[in-house]
């Protein structure tokens with residue numbers, strides 16, 4: 405039976421708006437790299453956005469769900485707080501359509517280790533390590549059982565190149581990179597199609613350095629600064645290729661390739677010189 409095109413359109417719209425999309429859960433989605441992930445994934449994914457600043461998440465969810473007809477859920481939580489973390493891991497683990505977990509939430513601090521507030525360092529370890537550990541454990545078994553999906557852990561070039569005043573940040577980011585490599589080996593061993601990625605950006609425009617009160621031009625030349633969108637593009641392109649470690653930007657890839665070839669003593673002397 406012939407139906408005029410116009411009569412089909414409402415049905416097509418209804419199907420588009422109710423069809424289930426794969427779900428991506430993003431920590432630290434209120435700003436910077438996490439926000440850029442949310443914007444990039446919104447056309448193709450439903451989203452679970454996690455961060456402390458509820459009002460920013462609400463505005464983002466309203467914008468993305470209107471623009472892309474994606475289902476966007478926000479979960480306001482401080483992932484350094486045990487109760488909040490338990491609530492979030494339980495919620496994320498209960499999502500049958502989850503295909504992508506992005507462990508992105510993080511912050512920096514500066515200062516010689518013994519002069520830095522211990523509570524701040526402790527929070528950094530809880531956010532960069534404990535929250536990632538618990539969230540990954542909550543979802544990975546189900547992803548492996550479904551034999552699909554991916555986890556992106558946002559580390560940093562600081563995982564491979566330290567500077568003075570950054571001991572805990574570099575150490576937690578090294579843990580993230582090493583942990584992700586270990587997960588990759590487990591998944592290969594289990595012959596799973598699930599993939600993991602350690603995303604290791606260099607200096608990126610975001611709220612990160614504003615929170616530290618740092619002037620960008622005093623940290624690095626403009627040519628070394630990346631946009632959050634470029635970092636996300638490199639990550640998702642790497643994910644499509646199944647790339648374990650993604651370092652956005654050829655300058656950073658070149659720098660890390662050179663550093664990795666140096667004897668440890670020389671590498672540490674260069675790091676000390678760069679810290680002056």
Ligand SMILES: NC(=O)c1ccc[n+]([C@@H]2O[C@H](COP(=O)([O-])OP(=O)(O)OC[C@H]3O[C@@H](n4cnc5c(N)ncnc54)[C@H](OP(=O)(O)O)[C@@H]3O)[C@@H](O)[C@H]2O)c1
Nearest residue numbers: 432434435436437455456457483509510607608610611612
């Ligand atoms: N920017 C850089 O130069 C750079 C370079 C390499 C790696 N990275 C890494 O990239 C990741 C994203 O940082 P960014 O550059 O996008 O900085 P950003 O703009 O400051 O974003 C950080 C995100 O983490 C969230 N967050 C911080 N503490 C949290 C907590 N206790 N609980 C829940 N969420 C928390 C923040 O949300 P709320 O404040 O709303 O909670 C925010 O959404 C971090 O892991 C960072 O280490 C950044």
